[in-house]
Amino acid sequence: MSNYATPILTTDRLTLRPFTLDDAPDLLAVFSDPAVMHYWSSEPWTSVRDAEAMIEQALAGYREQSEVRFGIELAATGQLIGALNLHRFFPRNRRCEIGYALGSAHWGKGYASEALATGIDYAFHELRLNRIEADIDPRNTASGALLERLGFRKEGYMPERWFVHGEMADTVNYGLLRRYWDERK
Template sequence: MSSYPTPILTTDRLTLRPLTMPDAADLFAVFADPLVVRYWSAEPWTSVSFAETAIRQALDAYRDGSEVRFGIELADTGVLAGTVNLHHFFPQNRRCEIGYALASAYWGKGYATEALEAALDYGFHELRLNRVEADIDPRNAASAAVLERMGFRKEGYMPERWIVHGEMADTVNYGLLRSYWDARA
């Protein structure tokens, strides 16, 4: 089994780091916001216990090295503003999936792009991934813009793949190859 450590990464405005139990209140604030989970197949969190469970799962992933889960911390305030995760690794094929969420108060400021750029660079250059995949609801134009800014390409469309907040929702599949990533530079 491969091991995927979660290091601490820094950018101009962010620190990407492992989650810890003291992050529970900030993490709860992110996922309790209906705007953040609008396109997720889960309801907004209703109690900080959801955050505590998510952090326990992250701690397990750190111990067994099965996922790379970053908390996105604002460097100037120390506030945990979201998460970015590399998960569902397929070591034989050097690929995984990426997921991310950012508190709505921080949308439109370039933080998601900055966080994904750091996580993807780590994945491609330190973990030696060849491919990273994402799937999003096609109505989530902001997320599509972030992925496309990173060099992801639309690769497929799956109608009615999820039930999101009681309604059928489609998926757009995106892929990013290391060769695309390296060509950006």
Template sequence: MKIEVSAFPVIETNRLILRKVTKDDAGSVLKYLSDKDVMKHVGLDPFNTIEDAMSEILWYQSIVEKGTGIRWGITLKGQGEVIGSCGFLNSVPQHYRTEIGTELSKDYWGQGIASEAFEAVIRYGFEHFNLQRIEALIEPPNIASQKLAEKNGFIREGLLRNYEFTCGKFDDLYMYSLLKQDFDNC
């Protein structure tokens, strides 16, 4: 179940095109990842430089090359600007599972865009990567992401105490999961 792609897949939804993020998108990536509100629950400090954005884009490329994940840039149809990203990381091929993550420019919050992208990426993972389980690790104060996961059928399994050390502190994370059979029954 290693996440392997011969050509980077493009996903189209009603309003969105999910595509590969390239170095040409660094300015757009910097724009939303420099926002403290967007980064509040990501586990990283807000970005300050175009080099920060380039490093993020290189990370997106490296997880595809290693087969441990894939990250799509979220764009509105008819517009090229990347306004967020969504994808898989920390894949465990022998167990047919992966984690999902997403972030979106604050300018687009509350419009259903994150949910549309999230659902499309989940569907792609189950249909093309033969996943059995998709996990979402969410900080307890991040109510919006909890609602996004629950809206898409994820079940909160429990609290992982002091699970990550990010930005100089230990973070608790809720473990959410969605199983293929649960998604198929939606």
């Protein structure tokens, strides 16, 4: 048992909260969209079973407190519009990886920045992590811009790291240290 609980966190416009199985249809709407999955490391989902499998993995993570997986909900309407994960924790070295996606109808409104800033604060100040890592496709400019806006620094490049959507894809490695984050405030 680890100590990585998934609480409910609120921002001005969003609620970050644990998933339930009732979220499967909304989650499928996000992850079945080819635009959302263009630079993701797997193909677009095709069935509600794909969503249920991800939620079951999240529920197991909640039980073990081994992964933090938030659904991102619009505070005004309660609609689930995306996901934010803190996973691959390495407790001894106080680090983890971050992953995120929003439904394409919700891009360009600052929701991802708002959600990630709150998740990162939680990771550094409640979970007492020191470092958060992200691994993105270099062509994913929206994701790179998001990370850089939050203070992540480019740390590495790994050619042909993934085989997805019928082709090899490269990785840019980003990292955010707690002290970079605190210096920005």
